[in-house]
Amino acid sequence: MKVGITGGIGAGKSAVCKYVEVLGYPVYYADDRAKEIIVAHQTVRARIIALLGQEAYTSEGYNRAWVSRQVFSSPEKLAKLNSIVHPAVKEDFSLWASAQTAPIIFKEAAIMLEQSAAERNVDVVVAVMAPRAERLIRIQQRDPQRSASEIQKIIDRQMPEAQMTALADVIINNGDHDALIPQINDLIAHLSKSVGKLI
Numbered sequence: 001m002k003v004g005i006t007g008g009i010g011a012g013k014s015a016v017c018k019y020v021e022v023l024g025y026p027v028y029y030a031d032d033r034a035k036e037i038i039v040a041h042q043t044v045r046a047r048i049i050a051l052l053g054q055e056a057y058t059s060e061g062y063n064r065a066w067v068s069r070q071v072f073s074s075p076e077k078l079a080k081l082n083s084i085v086h087p088a089v090k091e092d093f094s095l096w097a098s099a100q101t102a103p104i105i106f107k108e109a110a111i112m113l114e115q116s117a118a119e120r121n122v123d124v125v126v127a128v129m130a131p132r133a134e135r136l137i138r139i140q141q142r143d144p145q146r147s148a149s150e151i152q153k154i155i156d157r158q159m160p161e162a163q164m165t166a167l168a169d170v171i172i173n174n175g176d177h178d179a180l181i182p183q184i185n186d187l188i189a190h191l192s193k194s195v196g197k198l199i
């Protein structure tokens with residue numbers, strides 16, 4: 001069974017996935033793999049340069065901070081970047097998934113509910129949610145280089161929480177007072193029942 005973990009910036013996708021890994025389940029980190037693909041995949045690289053210009057890459061590799069400013073201030077450019085990167089990530093995930101033997105595997109990605117079922121290629125989508133104010137504080141602590149207004153801009157470019165709640169199969173609440181680990185344990189118990197075995 002393939003389980004997608006999604007959510008907005010700072011909601012706690014990685015926190016959930018790190019715990020799932022501790023339990024022994026394989027996790028595919030789409031955002032991280034996307035950044036490797038952006039550097040290594042020649043066609044992807046050429047198309048990003050055609051879209052954004054040479055500044056998208058430096059001698060050190062992907063010029064993420066610069067690309068971030070371009071795409072998070074332009075919904076059109078963000079959509080085009082996604083249309084270049086996501087088909088390559090989809091292919092990469094399919095290859096990775098077909099090599100796994102665990103009964104339940106996970107895929108972490110910021111963009112998932114926006115995609116068609118075929119594009120996302122998972123059986124269940126879990127959305128990790130936390131209040132905006134809490135996410136803002138967590139990201140300011142984790143990424144001190146980002147200003148509050150930059151973080152706000154990213155949040156505004158991501159799917160609204162109400163839409164996420166309506167579209168996801170399962171919600172994990174990672175707010176201040178919610179216990180994350182029992183919710184993940186419950187999720188695994190529930191999924192294990194569906195696939196009929198534990199790892």
Ligand SMILES: CC(C)(COP(=O)(O)OP(=O)(O)OC[C@H]1O[C@@H](n2cnc3c(N)ncnc32)[C@H](O)[C@@H]1O)[C@@H](O)C(=O)NCCC(=O)NCCS
Nearest residue numbers: 008009010030031034064067068071082085089109110111
């Ligand atoms: C958009 C980029 C330049 C932003 O880089 P930056 O260093 O500022 O931020 P970081 O990567 O830490 O992401 C910040 C937040 O935005 C989310 N995010 C990442 N890519 C996207 C995207 N294409 N659309 C919306 N949100 C995104 C992340 O999950 C995180 O919540 C970078 O993430 C990127 O190149 N993304 C393209 C790859 C991609 O589409 N990943 C998403 C899932 S496959």
Ligand SMILES: Nc1ncnc2c1ncn2[C@@H]1O[C@H](COP(=O)(O)OP(=O)(O)OP(=O)(O)O)[C@@H](O)[C@H]1O
Nearest residue numbers: 007008009010011012013014015016138139142174
């Ligand atoms: N319940 C929690 N209480 C306190 N801090 C938390 C909690 N959950 C996550 N954090 C912290 O908040 C920050 C953001 O969490 P995390 O990186 O898991 O979010 P994310 O959804 O993966 O974010 P991004 O989309 O930016 O990758 C991290 O520094 C993490 O350690």
